[in-house]
Amino acid sequence: MANAFYRLRTTSAKTPQLIYVGCRFGKDQLIMSTGVKVLPKHWDFEKTKVKNVTTVINKDEINVFLHDLKVFINSTIEKYKLMREPLTKQSLKEEIEDYLNPKPAEVSETLFNYIEKFILEAENGKRLVDNVKRYNQGTIKRFRTTQTLLIDFSVVYSKPVDFDTIDLEFYKEYSLYMVNVKDYKTDTIAKHVRTLKTFLREATEEGINTNLDYQKKAFKVVLKSNEESTSIALNESELLEMCNLDLSETPKLERVRDLFIIGANTGLRFSDFTSIKPENIRKDYDGEFIEIIQYKTKRKVIVPINQTVKTILYKYNNELPKAISNQKFNDYIKEVAKLCQSLHSLEFLSYVKGGKDVKESVERWKMVSSHTARRSFASNAYERGTPVNAIMAITDHKTEKSFLLYIKTSKRKQAEIFRGYQK
Known part of the structure; x- marks a missing residue:
């Protein structure tokens, strides 16, 4: 499935034109209005963004909006792939509409939605390490790997995997899954538990998660202190x-x-x-x-x-x-x-x-x-x-x-x- 792209309604008009966002589905494609307008002469058709001209007052805000929307669409496509769910034009249209017109705050945040938002913000720099530096690509890749593992585990777990179900029973079953199904080494298991706890800790600090079972002593990151390292050094x-x-x-x-x-x-x-x-x-x-x-x-x-x-x-x-x-x-x-x-x-x-x-x-x-x-x-x-x-x-x-x-x-x-x- 192709990446998102932008185009103008009319390329030669003398008046501001709507910017449309699109995504191809085989021979078909989804085209939607972003609600943002720009003069064609101020539009960079090669880079698909507003040119750096002083006459466009909000050019930076528009370009940031367009960048974030494109990242959201491409990440949504990837999310459906990870969840092994078919992505139709209609479902993508609804996802984009929800993004452009967020629902009221009374809709509670789910764990998987939070993790996806967490990773997107880490990717685009809206979420920083200790509020001072950006996450590196290796860390973001680790976030994605744990996200995929949690999605896989949710298919076989007896309960919905969400903030309120991350308890000691979840920890036990999640660990057994990594041991018996994934055949992971101890340090790999520790990495995934540590990353999950990172998501939960951040969600707790933001007031989204109120379940603190992950802080219990039994919900631990098992270290391989009693194992011989499988790495070497050359003399x-x-x-x-x-x-x-x-x-x-x-x-x-x-x-x-x-x-x-x-x-x-x-x-x-x-x-x-x-x-x-x-x-x-x-x-x-x-x-x-x-x-x-x-x-x-x-x-x-x-x-x-x-x-x-x-x-x-x-x-x-x-x-x-x-x-x-x-x-x-x-x-x-x-x-x-x-x-x-x-x-x-x-x-x-x-x-x-x-x-x-x-x-x-x-x-x-x-x-x-x-x-x-x-x-x-x-x-x-x-x-x-x-x-x-x-x-x-x-x-x-x-x-x-x-x-x-x-x-x-x-x-x-x-x-x-x-x-x-x-x-």
Whole structure:
């Protein structure tokens, strides 16, 4: 189903014309008036919005209205897809009419309507994190994933899923559904429960939800503190082997390897080490460093540049290879890791999935991803004896406890580090 579009009633008139919004249904289409008029000469037919001309007093308000209406229509189409319900011209027309002419406030807000509005506002910037910054795309994607899961669960749950039914019975059945039907790991279950509680907490603060069962101790986010993490860190010899690979015959792998090595030597997240520009490279009396505003936290971080990073930056004239998607990056970096003989050793894992204890052995190269670079940086810096607070200033961990859970240092290495402090 196509996206929404705009057109004018008449394109050559000398008087203001109605702006119509439309959506195609196969060979048919729905066309509705927005109730807003504009002179054709003030209309940008290519960008389908009001031109930036001083003679149109309310151009910004009109363009914001048109943008929000288009987002609403496209999100409504997506919502029907997620709910597996057919979307007809009539039903879409009614949705748009309700949006343009909201019903009186006495109609109570449902959980699913609230979640949809919550996500839309996060997408268009009307809802901010702590009222100061926009939600990033990764977080919005997580909201959508939990929304889809809740819709799927509502089909099989014995009660309507709404604010007043989110109680301990719901929590139990929802958890069982994620374990037995979805076969989720513990951390995935925790992610969905945490996201649901985010929706409920916001709705409570806005006076929409009055059911506080989600605040009970038993309605908890189960952490995997007793499980072995299924992620790894590469030690310095493994990184050196990867760095020394001759990948000149496969440029795409060479570019991904170089970016990974940058991440493993700076501790930056994927979104940051793939966004380094020449202007991020600075110098002072101690040497060169990278200064960048982190995409996720919007906080500035300063990372010293070692010789490995300097060599790679010089190779690309400080203009690193163009970033690819995280998914593609993860596929390619596994191909690179497979070429490293040291990464063919086995990693023994123990975790809970689908409510069952799982124990398996996996070759280490299969576990390498973009995030392995950042974890490797933190773990290797810790093993070299770098003060924890100095590492945390780069990795942005808030507490030493969370940092120590994050790094991947062997029990033997931890004992060696401890022995060093006893001398």
